[in-house]
Amino acid sequence: MKPATFAVLNNTALRHNLNVVRQYAPGAKVMAVIKANGYGHGLIRVAKELRTSDAFAVARVDEGIRLRKAGITQRIVVLEGFVCHEELALIERFQMETVLHCDEQLDMLESIDTANYINCWLKLDTGMHRLGFDVTQVTRVINRINQCRSIAKPVPLMTHLANADDVNDSATDQQIKIFNNVTAHISEQRSIANSSGILEWKTSLSDWVRPGIMLFGVSPFSNKNGTEYGLKPALTLYSKLLAIKDLKVGDAVGYGGLWVCKRPMKLGVIATGYGDGYPRSAASNTPVLVNGCRAPLVGRVSMDMITVDLTHCQSARIGDQVVLWGEELPVEEIARCASTIPYTLMCGITQRVMIIEEEIDRN
Numbered sequence: 001m002k003p004a005t006f007a008v009l010n011n012t013a014l015r016h017n018l019n020v021v022r023q024y025a026p027g028a029k030v031m032a033v034i035k036a037n038g039y040g041h042g043l044i045r046v047a048k049e050l051r052t053s054d055a056f057a058v059a060r061v062d063e064g065i066r067l068r069k070a071g072i073t074q075r076i077v078v079l080e081g082f083v084c085h086e087e088l089a090l091i092e093r094f095q096m097e098t099v100l101h102c103d104e105q106l107d108m109l110e111s112i113d114t115a116n117y118i119n120c121w122l123k124l125d126t127g128m129h130r131l132g133f134d135v136t137q138v139t140r141v142i143n144r145i146n147q148c149r150s151i152a153k154p155v156p157l158m159t160h161l162a163n164a165d166d167v168n169d170s171a172t173d174q175q176i177k178i179f180n181n182v183t184a185h186i187s188e189q190r191s192i193a194n195s196s197g198i199l200e201w202k203t204s205l206s207d208w209v210r211p212g213i214m215l216f217g218v219s220p221f222s223n224k225n226g227t228e229y230g231l232k233p234a235l236t237l238y239s240k241l242l243a244i245k246d247l248k249v250g251d252a253v254g255y256g257g258l259w260v261c262k263r264p265m266k267l268g269v270i271a272t273g274y275g276d277g278y279p280r281s282a283a284s285n286t287p288v289l290v291n292g293c294r295a296p297l298v299g300r301v302s303m304d305m306i307t308v309d310l311t312h313c314q315s316a317r318i319g320d321q322v323v324l325w326g327e328e329l330p331v332e333e334i335a336r337c338a339s340t341i342p343y344t345l346m347c348g349i350t351q352r353v354m355i356i357e358e359e360i361d362r363n
């Protein structure tokens with residue numbers, strides 16, 4: 001029997017979304033970003049479904065090791081790189097590629113006597129001010145790289161966009177311009193675009209694209225859903241109706257009793273909560289699908305349960321299937337209701353939630 005709250009991962013949708021990436025970025029190589037446990041979908045199972053990607057990207061060394069130990073043989077890029085000799089040794093041992101973003105990393109690379117060359121991506125900071133060498137340092141850093149025996153050549157170039165999820169923000173054009181200017185004289189491969197770049201910033205397309213969220217069928221833009229770009233949601237989160245209660249005017253629901261009945265109503269109690277990753281910040285009226293019928297959330301989200309108003313879902317019965325987000329109920333919409341972004345909901349699905357893989361082709 002399935003547990004009360006479970007998720008279905010649609011592998012057909014995952015592969016479809018990778019094809020959508022290729023349509024938006026024809027000719028580009030795809031580095032599938034599957035950090036944070038594949039955005040909550042399961043690192044290994046996502047890597048296996050997306051094996052036609054040209055490379056995988058993870059944030060951390062340990063995520064790359066998990067991929068290697070599961071038999072993944074594709075290129076693996078560690079986006080945060082390494083901060084100590086131990087991590088550098090692991091990158092070498094598990095044949096991963098590292099992002100190079102600071103001089104301390106170059107110090108370490110210069111100090112090792114390695115027979116195997118380490119594959120590196122040179123990251124430039126074009127305005128995000130998180131990771132990357134300042135663009136004024138490009139010539140000096142490239143000289144240093146060229147002198148460093150342990151670094152495999154050539155070294156591709158990359159940068160990351162800070163504001164690409166806002167199609168009206170000129171900072172993106174500015175970043176792309178800076179990147180193109182400082183790298184104009186360099187003939188190496190380039191990578192700029194994340195999902196928002198791929199979907200809305202044609203000038204950010206280059207040799208490599210780095211899609212993350214769109215692989216899972218979800219939009220990086222707060223005002224648009226993935227389906228509007230031809231993407232298909234990969235994961236649907238399900239639960240069950242646990243109880244139905246008749247409440248009268250004045251009855252307070254849930255912790256704190258903040259939500260109070262204004263008219264007699266049928267209350268549905270659903271077996272999911274923040275212990276599964278349902279956001280505690282979900283506001284009243286956040287939609288939940290009970291047997292296909294939209295029911296608004298009422299009262300506070302607790303660890304194992306949420307409560308909904310079943311007034312307009314008269315046929316609801318105990319044990320009925322509930323959809324929290326996914327197909328038919330966009331996670332983008334739930335994120336808006338919870339004052340957050342879909343990324344946090346996807347990454348926030350907890351260990352308790354069993355993920356079941358299926359092939360569902362709805363066209």
Ligand SMILES: *Cc1c(COP(=O)(O)O)cnc(C)c1O
Pocket residue numbers: 033035079160193194195196210211212213214220
């Ligand atoms: C996470 C990440 C991506 C993917 O971002 P999405 O918005 O999920 O497409 C790409 N590049 C870097 C450097 C990242 O950290």
